[in-house]
Amino acid sequence: MPADADPEPAPARRRRPATRKGRPTLTRELIAEAALEIAGDEGFPAVTMRRLAEELGVTVRALYRYVDERQEVVDLAAALFLSRWEVPPLDPGRWQEGLRTYLEHQRALYRRHPRALLVSLDERVSPAGVHPNRLRNPEALLGLLRGAGLGARDAMYVHSDLATRMFAFTLLVDHPADRGTAGDPDATGALPHGWTAAHPGLDLPHLTEAARLPAPTPDELFEELVRSVLADITARLERASEPG
Numbered sequence: 001m002p003a004d005a006d007p008e009p010a011p012a013r014r015r016r017p018a019t020r021k022g023r024p025t026l027t028r029e030l031i032a033e034a035a036l037e038i039a040g041d042e043g044f045p046a047v048t049m050r051r052l053a054e055e056l057g058v059t060v061r062a063l064y065r066y067v068d069e070r071q072e073v074v075d076l077a078a079a080l081f082l083s084r085w086e087v088p089p090l091d092p093g094r095w096q097e098g099l100r101t102y103l104e105h106q107r108a109l110y111r112r113h114p115r116a117l118l119v120s121l122d123e124r125v126s127p128a129g130v131h132p133n134r135l136r137n138p139e140a141l142l143g144l145l146r147g148a149g150l151g152a153r154d155a156m157y158v159h160s161d162l163a164t165r166m167f168a169f170t171l172l173v174d175h176p177a178d179r180g181t182a183g184d185p186d187a188t189g190a191l192p193h194g195w196t197a198a199h200p201g202l203d204l205p206h207l208t209e210a211a212r213l214p215a216p217t218p219d220e221l222f223e224e225l226v227r228s229v230l231a232d233i234t235a236r237l238e239r240a241s242e243p244g
Helices: 028-042 049-056 070-083 092-112 114-122 133-148 152-178 193-198 205-212 218-241
Strands: none
Touching: 028 049, 028 070, 028 114, 049 070, 070 114, 070 133, 092 114, 092 133, 092 152, 092 218, 114 152, 133 152, 133 218, 152 218
C-alpha cells in the first residue's frame, strides 16, 4: 500500500450499488474522473489515495474496495483521458481539412486536462491504461498522411513533430491563457517586465520591438501552427513528386 494511505489492510473488493437513496455512490468511474481532474489541474504527482478520498468525500479504506493500488488509479485516469480523444473518419482526398479536424480535436482534449499530458514524465502507465484511442488515432493520422502521398518516413516525422508542437502549445499557450496568467506582464509576453527589471543593463532592441506588437491570441497562434504544418506537408509532397 502507498505511503500516503491509511495503515490498514485492504478489504476484498466487492460490488456496490450504483445509487443509494437516489444518490450516486462510489464507483471506479468516479474514482477515475476525480483522479483525472486532479491530474489535469496539478499533475499526476498530486493524485494520492488520501487526496482522492478527500475529493470524493470518502475514506481511504473505501477506495480500496474498488482499486487495489494507486497504480490502478493512474491507469484508470489515463484510460479515461484517452477515451475522450475522438476523431471522425479522415479522408486522404481532403487531407488539409482532415488534419485541421484532427488537431482541433486534439487541442480540445489537451486543453481540458493540460497537466495530464505530463503523465509519461511523472508515471509509468500500465498497458491496461493505454486506451485503444492511443493506437487508433495515430494510426488514422498516419493513414491520412500516407494516403495524401507522403512516404512512410515523412509521415512518421510529421506525426512526431505534431505531437511535440501540440504538447508545447497546450502547456505554454492554452494552459496559461485558460488559467488567466497569459495577460500577466510579469509572467508572459515577449519581454516580461520582471525579467528586464532584474537585468536593467541588457540591450534588447529586438525583444523590445516584439513586446510593442499586439499580443496574438491563442486561437491566432493555433491557426499559425496549423498553417505551418500544412505548408510543411505540402513542401514534402512537392519534393516527393520531383523526378529523381
